Amino acid sequence: MVKNSSRPIGRHFLHIPGPTPIPDRILRAMDTPIIDHRGPEFARLAKRCLEGIKTIFKTTNPVIIYTATGTGAWEAALVNTLSPGDKVLMVETGQFATLWKVMAERLGLQPEFLKTDWRTGVDPAAIEARLRDDKAKEIKAVCFLHNETSTGCLSPVAEVRKAMDNAGHPALLMVDTISSLASTDYRHDEWGVDVTIGGAQKGLMLPPGMSFNAVSDKALAASKTARLPKSFWSWDDMLAMNKVGFFPYTPATQMLQGLAVSIDMLHEEGLDNVFARHHRLAEATRRAVRAWGLEIICKDPKYYSPTITAVLTPEGVDADAFRALALDTFNISFGASFGRFTGKMFRIGHLGDINDAMLLGALSATEMAFSLAGVPHKKGGVQAAMDYLVSAHGGTVKQAAE
Numbered sequence: 312m313v314k315n316s317s318r319p320i321g322r323h324f325l326h327i328p329g330p331t332p333i334p335d336r337i338l339r340a341m342d343t344p345i346i347d348h349r350g351p352e353f354a355r356l357a358k359r360c361l362e363g364i365k366t367i368f369k370t371t372n373p374v375i376i377y378t379a380t381g382t383g384a385w386e387a388a389l390v391n392t393l394s395p396g397d398k399v400l401m402v403e404t405g406q407f408a409t410l411w412k413v414m415a416e417r418l419g420l421q422p423e424f425l426k427t428d429w430r431t432g433v434d435p436a437a438i439e440a441r442l443r444d445d446k447a448k449e450i451k452a453v454c455f456l457h458n459e460t461s462t463g464c465l466s467p468v469a470e471v472r473k474a475m476d477n478a479g480h481p482a483l484l485m486v487d488t489i490s491s492l493a494s495t496d497y498r499h500d501e502w503g504v505d506v507t508i509g510g511a512q513k514g515l516m517l518p519p520g521m522s523f524n525a526v527s528d529k530a531l532a533a534s535k536t537a538r539l540p541k542s543f544w545s546w547d548d549m550l551a552m553n554k555v556g557f558f559p560y561t562p563a564t565q566m567l568q569g570l571a572v573s574i575d576m577l578h579e580e581g582l583d584n585v586f587a588r589h590h591r592l593a594e595a596t597r598r599a600v601r602a603w604g605l606e607i608i609c610k611d612p613k614y615y616s617p618t619i620t621a622v623l624t625p626e627g628v629d630a631d632a633f634r635a636l637a638l639d640t641f642n643i644s645f646g647a648s649f650g651r652f653t654g655k656m657f658r659i660g661h662l663g664d665i666n667d668a669m670l671l672g673a674l675s676a677t678e679m680a681f682s683l684a685g686v687p688h689k690k691g692g693v694q695a696a697m698d699y700l701v702s703a704h705g706g707t708v709k710q711a712a713e
Contacts, residue, residue, distance in 0.1 A: 324643035326673045328460050328490055328619040329513035331663025333569075337516055340572040341565045348564055354556030360567050361553055363574035367492065367515070367582075368507055368525040370499040375524040375549045376570075378563045381489040381510035384522035385411050386418070387544040388454075388485050388506040392530055394538035395419040397451040400441060400482070402433045406461035406649035411454060411487065418539060423450070429651060432459070432466035432614035439474035442482065452483040452505075458491035461649045463619035463658065464609045465491065472503040483530060489513060489522075493577055494589045494662045495617040505530040511566065513618070514585075515573045516664050521566045576664075589617040591703050592661040592670050595696040596620045599674050602695035603681065603688040608656055618662035619646070623655060625687045630657045637680035643673060667700050 402425045415422040483505040493514030511521035548559040608621035624630040646658030
C-alpha cells in the first residue's frame with residue numbers, strides 16, 4: 312500500500328487574489344543584512360522607493376508608505392481628511408467595500424451605502440444622481456473600490472470623476488486600488504483622485520505588510536482641518552520625515568528593499584505590457600469558465616476584472632469543499648467566498664508575477680478538480696483558454712514579423 316507523501320511536491324499553485332507569488336528576484340533583494348534605518352544608505356533606499364512608487368500610481372504628488380496592510384491605508388485615508396459625523400458616500404460592490412463602510416462607522420463617520428447585488432461595479436450615474444440631490448453639499452467624500460476583490464468587478468474611476476464634476480460637487484474622491492494597482496491602468500493625477508489606497512501584496516508582488524496613500528493637493532488641504540483622531544496614520548509626520556529619506560518610526564526595511572526591485576521589474580516589463588498581460592490572462596480564464604458551462608459572478612463584461620475571476624458553483628455544490636479538495640489533491644489555492652455568496656463561489660486569482668503557462672497549469676488543475684469533486688461541468692475549458700492565448704500571441708508574433 313502506497314502511503315501519502317508527507318510533503319507537497321513541486322511549487323504551490325497560489326491562485327488566490329493576493330498575496331501573489333513573490334518573484335525570486337524580490338525574495339533575494341529582501342534576503343540581505345538589515346541596514347541602519349537612520350543612516351545614509353537607508354535614506355537613499357527610501358528616496359528611491361518614495362519617488363519610484365509615484366510612477367506606479369501615475370502621480371507627481373506624494374505617496375505615503377505605511378508599515379500596515381491595506382486596511383490600515385483605508386483608515387489613514389479617512390482619518391487624515393474627515394471629521395467626526397462627516398457623511399461619506401460608499402458603494403456596496405462586495406465584501407471589502409462593506410468592510411470599509413463598517414470601518415467608517417466605527418470611526419464616527421456617517422456612511423451612506425449605495426446597494427448592489429455584488430455582481431456589478433460602481434454606476435457613475437448613480438453617484439451623479441445622489442450628489443445632485445445633496446443640495447447642502449453634506450457629503451464630504453465618495454469612496455469605492457477600483458477592483459472589488461471579493462467578486463471580480465472593476466469600476467470606472469475616470470467616469471466617476473466625470474460624474475462628480477457634472478454634479479458640481481466638492482466631495483473628495485477616494486479609491487481603493489489594492490487588487491488592481493500595478494495590474495491594470497490607473498492614473499491618480501489624470502483621473503482627479505484625491506486619495507488612492509494601495510497594497511503591496513498583489514500587483515506589486517511583495518509580502519503583505521505594506522500599504523500606500525497617494526494624495527492630491529485637495530486632500531492635503533483637507534488634512535489641515537480634519538478632526539478625526541490620528542497619530543500613527545498622520546500624513547504630516549510622514550511627509551516631514553520622508554523629505555529627508557526617513558520615517559517617523561521604525562520602517563519595514565526589508566519590504567522597502569523588495570519594493571525598490573518590484574518597481575524596477577514593473578518598468579523593465581513596461582507598465583503597458585504588464586496591463587496587457589493581466590487582461591490577456593483574465594480573458595483566457597473567463598473563456599475557460601464559459602466553456603465549462605459555469606457562471607461568472609460579474610454579470611456585465613464592461614466591469615470584468617483583469618486580476619480576479621469569481622466563479623459561481625452549480626446549485627448544491629459546496630464551493631469551500633471544492634476548494635479544499637483542489638488544495639489537498641493538486642496543491643492549488645483558490646480564493647474563498649464571502650457574504651451572500653458564502654459557499655457558492657470560488658475566486659481564481661490571475662495577477663502578479665504569473666505567465667500564460669502558469670495560468671494554464673492552474674486551469675488544468677481546476678478542471679481536474681471539478682471531475683474529482685463531481686462538479687457538473689463541460690470538458691474543454693483549458694482548451695478554450697489555450698486557443699485564446701495562441702490567438703492572442705499569434706497577432707503579436709505577426710506584428711513582430713512585419
